[in-house]
Amino acid sequence: MTERRFRRDLSSLQFIFAFVRECFRAGGLDEEAAWDVDLILEELFTNMLRYSAGAADVAIAMDWTPPILTLRLRDYGVEPFDVTRAAPFDVDLPLEARRAGGMGLHLVRCMSDRLDYEHAGGTSTITVIKRLA
Amino acid sequence: MFQIVPGDDGRVRLSGRFDAAEAEQVKAILDSLQGPVIFDCAELEYVSSAGLGLLLVTYRRLKTAGHVLKFVNMMPRVRNVFTYAGLDRVLSIE
Numbered sequence: 001m002t003e004r005r006f007r008r009d010l011s012s013l014q015f016i017f018a019f020v021r022e023c024f025r026a027g028g029l030d031e032e033a034a035w036d037v038d039l040i041l042e043e044l045f046t047n048m049l050r051y052s053a054g055a056a057d058v059a060i061a062m063d064w065t066p067p068i069l070t071l072r073l074r075d076y077g078v079e080p081f082d083v084t085r086a087a088p089f090d091v092d093l094p095l096e097a098r099r100a101g102g103m104g105l106h107l108v109r110c111m112s113d114r115l116d117y118e119h120a121g122g123t124s125t126i127t128v129i130k131r132l133a
Numbered sequence: 134m135f136q137i138v139p140g141d142d143g144r145v146r147l148s149g150r151f152d153a154a155e156a157e158q159v160k161a162i163l164d165s166l167q168g169p170v171i172f173d174c175a176e177l178e179y180v181s182s183a184g185l186g187l188l189l190v191t192y193r194r195l196k197t198a199g200h201v202l203k204f205v206n207m208m209p210r211v212r213n214v215f216t217y218a219g220l221d222r223v224l225s226i227e
Contacts, residue, residue, distance in 0.1 A: 091219025
């Protein structure tokens with residue numbers, strides 16, 4: 001896995017996107033799929049900023065073993081926040097009842113083949129499996 | 134980088150990446166829009182839930198004021214994000 005650490009700040013998003021492009025080029029992957037990976041990582045990273053009171057950098061790692069792309073995010077020194085147990089996002093609600101909350105994790109679920117979470121020793125680890133054609 | 138450029142004819146051009154890092158500065162521009170509005174998304178490359186949330190708030194505000202808001206010229210991958218979020222059923226997308 002290729003891993004990099006990112007400061008807990010929204011300004012890190014541009015560096016996360018650059019890291020994705022770097023990994024895609026190194027793996028010879030179709031860069032069109034990189035946009036989905038950008039979105040998955042943005043939603044999970046911003047979720048960590050919003051709901052985890054950690055101070056350490058967030059570690060993001062990526063592995064490409066055809067046809068499986070594995071993404072792993074690690075958040076250190078935090079309480080558990082299990083993203084796989086978040087309430088389902090109702091896409092059938094009328095416009096007036098729509099809220100943005102929960103939409104990000106819903107998009108992650110739509111764009112991933114598998115989403116796992118574990119918390120051990122104060123570290124939250126999210127693993128995303130995405131099958132690329 | 135994300136850009137939002139309001140025109141004189143109610144057409145507002147969106148371009149680049151509409152992500153969480155851009156949301157705060159874009160909110161002020163969206164809040165200042167008066168309807169009817171057509172969002173031209175031909176150069177909108179990416180939108181995340183942060184961007185969708187703001188567009189949804191803008192849509193609701195303009196609709197409540199009796200105005201129409203439309204999205205046109207979306208790239209397929211951006212439209213997919215709207216579809217996954219179920220917004221293609223409630224927003225006007227051409």
